[in-house]
Amino acid sequence: MSEETKSNKFSRRKFVKGIGSSIAGGYILSPAIAKAAKKISKEAKDFSEGKVPLSLKVNESVINVMIEPRTTLAELLRDELKLTGTKVVCNHGECGGCTVLLNNKAVYSCHLLALDAAGKDVTTIEGLSSNGKLHKIQQAFVDEDGLQCGFCTPGQVMAAAALLYKYSKPDKQQIMKEMSGNLCRCAAYPNIIKSVLSAVEKSNG
Ligand code: FES
Ligand code: FES
The missing domain is CATH 3.10.20.30 (Beta-grasp domain)
Structure with a gap:
């Protein structure tokens, strides 16, 4: 390798190294950028x-x-x-x-x-439950077997809970009307209605 080539190689490496250091140094050391990033x-x-x-x-x-x-x-x-x-x-x-x-x-x-x-x-x-005790409507679904697969049950229970907030003593017709927005693919409707009626009776009993 000629002296000229050696010198060029050295210069290029030094140049690239110098640029790299100054970029890295500038990024790490810039307090404004570091502060903003934080x-x-x-x-x-x-x-x-x-x-x-x-x-x-x-x-x-x-x-x-x-x-x-x-x-x-x-x-x-x-x-x-x-x-x-x-x-x-x-x-x-x-x-x-x-x-x-x-x-x-x-x-x-x-x-x-x-x-x-x-x-x-x-x-x-x-x-709905409190202190480990089921809400009366949850208990009624358990007692009256108001479910089959259970997938619609949380929604049914919540709709029934809303119904009890709306009416103090709903009759069967009101229960069927208020619960009509909750579908059950297992068609467990008879026991769902029975569960709600049971909870109503217990609330007023
Ligand atoms: S999942 Fe919301 S109405 Fe069916
Ligand atoms: S109990 Fe199965 S969808 Fe209602």
């Missing part, structure tokens, strides 16, 4: 991903989350809060499988945006 909070990151803040109460607990505006209440409950007792069956607002209480009224959680529940009270099947 300052990116999770919330700011969420905002940049199109998420918005939501505050609501679920089963008596205040929940503050960042969600995408398109998130349904069912998705929030199941995917974010892991309250999987709420079932998504049709996901089209047709079967009532996803029924939860919103300010004590029955709603289809698959058909409601989570943002529409802002500032409200949501009760799911997990929140």
Whole structure:
């Protein structure tokens, strides 16, 4: 290798090395960039991903989350809060499988945006029992065998709980009307109605 080539090689390597060091050094040592990078909070990151803040109460607990505006209440409950007792069956607002209480009224959680529940009270099947004791409507479903496969049952129970908030002593016709938005593919309707009637009797007995 000629002296000229040697010198060129040395110069090129030195040059590249020098540039590399100055870039790396500049990146690592720039206090402004490092400080700014550290300052990116999770919330700011969420905002940049199109998420918005939501505050609501679920089963008596205040929940503050960042969600995408398109998130349904069912998705929030199941995917974010892991309250999987709420079932998504049709996901089209047709079967009532996803029924939860919103300010004590029955709603289809698959058909409601989570943002529409802002500032409200949501009760799911997990929140009905208290101190390890089943809610009277849950107990009635057990006692009267108000289910078969059980997949529609959380929704049926929540619809029945809403019914008991609405009427103190509903008759069979009112029960059938109020529960008509909850379908049961096993056709366990006779025992579902019997369960609700039993809970009504016990509440007023
Ligand atoms: S799953 Fe919501 S109405 Fe069917
Ligand atoms: S009990 Fe099976 S769908 Fe209702």
